[in-house]
Amino acid sequence: MKNNRANLYGRSVLWGLAILFLLPYVFSLVLSKGRLVLPSDFLNLVWRSWLQATLSGALATAFGLLGAGFLLRVSHLRTSLWEGVALFPAVIPSGVIVLGLMDLVPEWRGLWAIAAAHTLISSGFIAVVLARLVRERMGASLELAWVEGANRLLMWRRGVLPRLFPELFRVWLTIVVSSLGSFSVPLLLGGSQAYTFEIAIHHAIRLQGAWGIAASLSLFQLFLLVAFLFLFQNLRSGQTPTTIRSGESASRAGVARILGFSWGAPFLILGTAVSLFSLVRDPFLGWRQLQSTGLLEHRDVLLVALQGSVATAALSGCLTALLLLLAATSFPGPRSRRWMNAYVAPSVAITGFATLALGWGAPPSFNWDVARISLGAALLFAPVIWRLRWAEEVSRLEGAVAVAQTLGAGSSLIISRILLPRLFPAAFWSGGLVAFWMWGDYAIGSIVASRNMTLGLLAKSLMESYRLEAAALLLLAVLVLGAVTYRLFTWGGSSVHR
Amino acid sequence: MVWITTSTNAIADSGGSVNQSVKSGLRARALFAALLLIVILAALVFGARLTKGPVAEAPSTSGLGKPGARVVRVLAYSSFLSTWGPGPTLKRMFEHEREVAKPGERVSIEYLQAEDAGLLLAKLKVFPSDLVIGFDQFTRTQAESDRGWTPHGMSSGLKFSDETFFAFDWAPIGFVFRAGEIDPPKSLDDLLSPRFKGLIALQDPRSSSPGYQFLAWVVAEKGETGAREYLQKLKPNVQSVSGSWSQSYGLFTRGLAKLVLSYATSPLYHRYTEKDERYRFAPFATAHPAQVEYAVIPDDCKECELAKEFARFLISPPAQQVLMNKNWMLPINALAAEGTAFGEIIEAIGDGPAHSLKIRDPIKPDVAVGRDVVLKLWEDVKF
Numbered sequence: 001m002k003n004n005r006a007n008l009y010g011r012s013v014l015w016g017l018a019i020l021f022l023l024p025y026v027f028s029l030v031l032s033k034g035r036l037v038l039p040s041d042f043l044n045l046v047w048r049s050w051l052q053a054t055l056s057g058a059l060a061t062a063f064g065l066l067g068a069g070f071l072l073r074v075s076h077l078r079t080s081l082w083e084g085v086a087l088f089p090a091v092i093p094s095g096v097i098v099l100g101l102m103d104l105v106p107e108w109r110g111l112w113a114i115a116a117a118h119t120l121i122s123s124g125f126i127a128v129v130l131a132r133l134v135r136e137r138m139g140a141s142l143e144l145a146w147v148e149g150a151n152r153l154l155m156w157r158r159g160v161l162p163r164l165f166p167e168l169f170r171v172w173l174t175i176v177v178s179s180l181g182s183f184s185v186p187l188l189l190g191g192s193q194a195y196t197f198e199i200a201i202h203h204a205i206r207l208q209g210a211w212g213i214a215a216s217l218s219l220f221q222l223f224l225l226v227a228f229l230f231l232f233q234n235l236r237s238g239q240t241p242t243t244i245r246s247g248e249s250a251s252r253a254g255v256a257r258i259l260g261f262s263w264g265a266p267f268l269i270l271g272t273a274v275s276l277f278s279l280v281r282d283p284f285l286g287w288r289q290l291q292s293t294g295l296l297e298h299r300d301v302l303l304v305a306l307q308g309s310v311a312t313a314a315l316s317g318c319l320t321a322l323l324l325l326l327a328a329t330s331f332p333g334p335r336s337r338r339w340m341n342a343y344v345a346p347s348v349a350i351t352g353f354a355t356l357a358l359g360w361g362a363p364p365s366f367n368w369d370v371a372r373i374s375l376g377a378a379l380l381f382a383p384v385i386w387r388l389r390w391a392e393e394v395s396r397l398e399g400a401v402a403v404a405q406t407l408g409a410g411s412s413l414i415i416s417r418i419l420l421p422r423l424f425p426a427a428f429w430s431g432g433l434v435a436f437w438m439w440g441d442y443a444i445g446s447i448v449a450s451r452n453m454t455l456g457l458l459a460k461s462l463m464e465s466y467r468l469e470a471a472a473l474l475l476l477a478v479l480v481l482g483a484v485t486y487r488l489f490t491w492g493g494s495s496v497h498r
Numbered sequence: 499m500v501w502i503t504t505s506t507n508a509i510a511d512s513g514g515s516v517n518q519s520v521k522s523g524l525r526a527r528a529l530f531a532a533l534l535l536i537v538i539l540a541a542l543v544f545g546a547r548l549t550k551g552p553v554a555e556a557p558s559t560s561g562l563g564k565p566g567a568r569v570v571r572v573l574a575y576s577s578f579l580s581t582w583g584p585g586p587t588l589k590r591m592f593e594h595e596r597e598v599a600k601p602g603e604r605v606s607i608e609y610l611q612a613e614d615a616g617l618l619l620a621k622l623k624v625f626p627s628d629l630v631i632g633f634d635q636f637t638r639t640q641a642e643s644d645r646g647w648t649p650h651g652m653s654s655g656l657k658f659s660d661e662t663f664f665a666f667d668w669a670p671i672g673f674v675f676r677a678g679e680i681d682p683p684k685s686l687d688d689l690l691s692p693r694f695k696g697l698i699a700l701q702d703p704r705s706s707s708p709g710y711q712f713l714a715w716v717v718a719e720k721g722e723t724g725a726r727e728y729l730q731k732l733k734p735n736v737q738s739v740s741g742s743w744s745q746s747y748g749l750f751t752r753g754l755a756k757l758v759l760s761y762a763t764s765p766l767y768h769r770y771t772e773k774d775e776r777y778r779f780a781p782f783a784t785a786h787p788a789q790v791e792y793a794v795i796p797d798d799c800k801e802c803e804l805a806k807e808f809a810r811f812l813i814s815p816p817a818q819q820v821l822m823n824k825n826w827m828l829p830i831n832a833l834a835a836e837g838t839a840f841g842e843i844i845e846a847i848g849d850g851p852a853h854s855l856k857i858r859d860p861i862k863p864d865v866a867v868g869r870d871v872v873l874k875l876w877e878d879v880k881f
Binding site for chain 2: 031041095099102103106107183184187188199202203204205208209210281285288289292293294295298301349353356360364446447449450451452457458460461462463464465466467468
């Protein structure tokens, strides 16, 4: 009886989530009126997209792994600070990194330049994810190996890397997916040879209103990635810990001593260094440009934008965490998890537009803009974070859940005593990450918002009005505030974990 | 089983300290959740309040309509609506003018933001509006075929306009440089000179209107075959191809490019806002293309008469001056530019020997080939 109720609850939640996440695709099909058309240069698009995406994924994963080595080295107290530094390039507009790269290496163009830009943008984020995985899961057994005389290289080769391989694959795939959705990096660094699904969808929707092409490209991308992921679903993590405390009993200092290496620091901070180099060029000119806009006199505009950013960042983080928790506590079976692991959100343009269905017919308002942007962010980021971290968390908890069910525990008891305590830290971290991202966002906002109601949108408007340095100043402020938000969320998660 | 037993034993062994730890964790969780909820609610309440009420009177705010007034909804792009753009000033001027002319009747302009033609048309379906600002001479064709529009009722002599789409500002397109850095180009062929190797910032014609203008210009001058050869020769001189004008111009102002495809009015921004006289426009001997911005009234407008009034207002000299000084584009109504640097540019435009700037007809471009063929040319050259 209790199992039946658990199944009913789980199925209801899973179906609800499936409908929610598939809505953007359905929306694009409706707008296309069922007329699906592939662009004439479709094969060229697929080839070029995949080439730059797979190369970007490989390079970013390698750099991320090396950067994770440094993160493992830092003390517990400074971890959040270094994580904030590492995440910096991932949350600012990609054009900033590209400008920095062009400043440093003016002549560099082509496939490798695109991969380098994607690496600078993503490797810090990957380092944070991998370091957390290693810290949380591999401590005790590796500490034992260290005591038995194994050196660091041997521990990485025989202990960490084999067990980390599925995660490395997932991380690589995440970067491949995000590179397929990349727009300004390939255009700036690769010219017309750089062609991605996002560029094609952008042209189709924003310039031509050709929803048939946009819908067909999005669906093709989804099916391709689902098929790809299904082929590689058999990869599992290494030996499942025999006790629940295998990751918990090792101190962070112990893991750092064993695995960390200081020379990973350049790989961690390279993206941030290039970003700062690009942003802090001429702050005085930026200040003068800000003065010329009247923003410093009419501070109400800045205030509205600040509150918009606070609201969208916090709500996006909370929504994403909630969706992930719902998915994880819905008792997904192996087949459902395969689909969940393989799902890819459609492009920003399609997802953003689908959120306009929320509050359809209501007059435009600040609150509806916040709700739509936050929903769009959750729909875009939740699948990424699920694949990166939650898929494995849920898989590890499967055994404990099965045992509890066999012993007759009800779904509410299992959720409250087994699942939630284990998943709350991941939920807070995921929420913090998304909140950090959304501080600098203007991609979703420029589609959904009815006015410049976030700092990211203000920065975009500044860039479009000759005021690049002013936009850079605003983005610096956004970064600091985003880092504070991320810290607040991770603090919440660590409080829960005590 | 092992896991549950382990957990139970742990609890039994550690006794009260585990219970305290669980309780303090729960308290921390509850406190954090409460704090977060308060932050979100506060932001929503104060943010919503700031976009209404007395603050809405300030020129810099979102532009939502005043309560109790007839509301004219205007859809426009973000830089038009920003504090430093023309939108807030035009709103204030129109509402004040209306209040003076008809004291009993309150009218308010409500701005909504939408970028790019495709999104603009899609957003119009979600938020029916009374006036749309943001089409150019290329995207108006798409707009014309997508839905119906209401005649604006203004005189048929308006520059670049017809009975539904009326132009409110425009600017010649060409290349901008900084004096002292390079010897400027004098023609399209001059751009092929080795002295410009790796110095020219262009925009992708697939995503940028000025970028497409350049390509169409080359095709109009050279023909399809000649254009292909020209672009191949131009490749070594191209520093970057950006997705948008703002990215491209950013590379130029950063010094990464020495020549950028932009508007004849761009140097005026630097001259008057940054007090930097170095920026110049390079006029060619052949005619330059022109970028025209249009406004139009949808056929499902609610306040159609007010929208027409606002349209007439946009063409009036005071509004045209605001558009000129904030959009950094030439006014359609030349009266607004008299005695200004913008007026000097307008005076330079013409076909006679006294004129240094020739313009191609923007609404009847003499490009014999279609858009798809032009874009295919670009992709074949592989910049």
